[in-house]
Amino acid sequence: MTTSERDTELAAKLRGITGESSVLTRRSQLLTYTSDGLPTYRKWPALAVFPNTRNELIEVVRALALAKRTFVARGAGTGLSGGALAEGDAVVVGLNRLNRILSIDAENRLAVVEPGTVNAHLTRAANAHGLHYAPDPSSQTACTIGGNVAENAGGPHCLKYGVTLNHVAALTVILPEGELVTLGNADGEDAGYDLLGAFIGSEGCFGIAVDVTVRLTRNPEAIVTLLADFTTVEAAAQAVSAIIASGIVPAALEMMDNATIRAVEASIYAAGYPVDAAAVLLAEVDGLKAGLDVDVRVIEHLCVELGARTVRIAREEGERMRLWQGRKKAFGAMGRIAPDLIVQDAVVPRTRLPEILAKIGEIGRRHGIMICNVFHAGDGNLHPNIAYDARHAGVEERAHEAMREIMTVCISAGGTITGEHGVGLDKLDYMPLVFTPQTLDAMCQVRQVFDPERRSNPEKVVPVHSCREWYAVRGARA
């Protein structure tokens, strides 16, 4: 059977499960699914299927297992590491139609949702009970809970509230071979190995979540957002360290540099950031009303002491939202600078921030490219973004070379290559810089426990060649 005959046969089989309109095969239809939020990568899947119900999803995965086909689960496609791309023989399994909130147990602060549920929709539904879902990636108005689980997504507020790992109580998973398994335990404690913890952040390589039981968080009684502006990036970074050292746990502590500020202020997301500032800090404290003002005054005092020109304190919801919109839509605003953008992600120990930011600036200047920094300063989680025009010859290569240098700098400072975007395709080459061959091999083998034939999101996260080399060494030794 030729490839196209196999695809036709598979498409017919999948249509039998999901109905005619839920399977896409034509290139014009598949175009949308050839990239994710990091459009420097483009891959063509063989076809795409969109199950409409839980049972359809289970049947689809079983049909793919029977046909020995590789597949890639995809939520909203907002990922930033090329993780949701499918190539060649691989089938995209789109989960965005599985978007129902199945139940909310307000008293126990738990909700069960389908994987395609949009993050912000969950929070909106929980708000009716005075609750919210704490992890809040910048893409929260579009990204899905299933995708958040796959990436172990964070967001500005994970500084205080933790990442996806800390907010998932249980998962029902369909394994690549078609078996269903429950990981975690929403009704009590979990016993045995922490398979739930291992699954979260496995980037779609261990199977597909059929439903997710998340923990909800009580809405704070009060929230205050502060905007401090600085004339040097170093001073802003020092203020970050001082705030953390004071013992206050801000709900969020975000930094934007001048390039980002100007992009935001020139866009429809203009938030009133001072355009001549070298950097602004967006700090937020929340929780019980009593005592919150004490924390606000401490943060204000520390910022001023470390050279802030002004500290704006927003208590009113409208003003807070405006300050936040500039931050959350900063990536979009960067579209004004140049048509192409690489949104990057790395983590360094917080105390190394001033030094690393200076090095990133130097790398950008040396390669003649523009780097905008907008990031979770409180966590040391950097997002250096390169805005460039790929139509100009050689620019894309320079951008990628600059990124490689930035990653190397972060690793040698004791940091890591990704704090929340995942490895996907984009960071594969950097994995051997962070992990030893033994550790990479262990990751390969754990993946094979869940997915023995490596059909679920193949060739992502761990470089296959590094595993093979290790197998070869082992074979020779035996």
Add this chain to the structure above:
Amino acid sequence: MILRSEQLAACTVTEVREEVRDARRRDEAIRIAGSATWMDAGRVVRAERLLSVSGLNGVIHYIPGDFTITVRAGTTLQHVAAMAAEERQWLALEPFGARSGTVGATIATGSYGPLAHAFGTPRDHVLGLRVVTGNGDLLTVGGRVVKNVAGFDLTRLFTGSWGTLGIITEATFRLRALPEVDESYALAVDNDPQVMDAQLRAISSASIAPYSVEMLNAALAQRLGVGTDTTILVRLGGNSESVRAQVKALSQLNTVGITSPEIWSSFRECEPEGATVIRFARRPSHLGGLWRSAVKRAAGALVHASVGRGVVRCIVNRDNDEQLTGERWWDPGSAIVERGADIPLHSSGPLAAVTCVRAGISRRIKDVFDPSNILNPGIMGDVG
């Protein structure tokens, strides 16, 4: 239980790897020990050797401004607490058991204490590990930074695996700043079911953000000297204005009395030698019922519950632990033997087939890291 204990001690990672390789060559199992405070866990471990890693201790890396600390696995919790306190920081974990327990054992057993209410269990504190697997390989998993999604999360697999996948040699934790005020209060709880349930609901929805909320039965309250009957202990932290307001909110529920901050140390260490400890859990809204069933069955025991987490922990005399486990009264929910006789009590799933798949995954994971089954065999029941 060690059948024929040959005592070995490793002070370096190289020595740990050599011991593992040697054990593997001879096909002899190893029982891994830190301070050996948990050695009477009571489950049968078929091991020919006892390997102590308590000599593998000390701080490797501590930059206070990063709020992370990297220590060798044999370092005691007490030592980490003292180091961090000098910088007005703490590891907000404080598990039940002796303070002389090691960080390696704490992570391996997934031990936690009353602070889990606000700060979670070891899986929420550990950023990275170095581990010697049953193959003798040295793995470096996770990292030293507070956020990290590079690669599959092996850190979570090793945490709580009771040493059956590898010997932890080094760990990096997230630290927190010590609060300006850290105070604890006791309030009496009524034993009438309806009143108790209403009180529990009131505490859950009160305008407080406690570090810990633990309900103690009469025996435990008396032993700790905080009450004569069922009592709730609440630990509050933050700036003084916030704590004052929270105390006020608490006192609207019932009469509250301040207790010594030392109460938590006494509480953590209240378990008698050789006791059986079993944790039962349900969704927190069912805590009252779970509590009453447990207290009724565990006559004479020390019983306490994490109110926000719905976990009831029973400390019973080993001779009469059967009263707690004779029938499956906790369904739905979970029952976990923390230490004590080898009673298979793993959480119940709705479908037997699903649980079976999960057991298969766990066994294959064990095969990846310890194919010869030489690390703590038997300690986790089926899996180990």
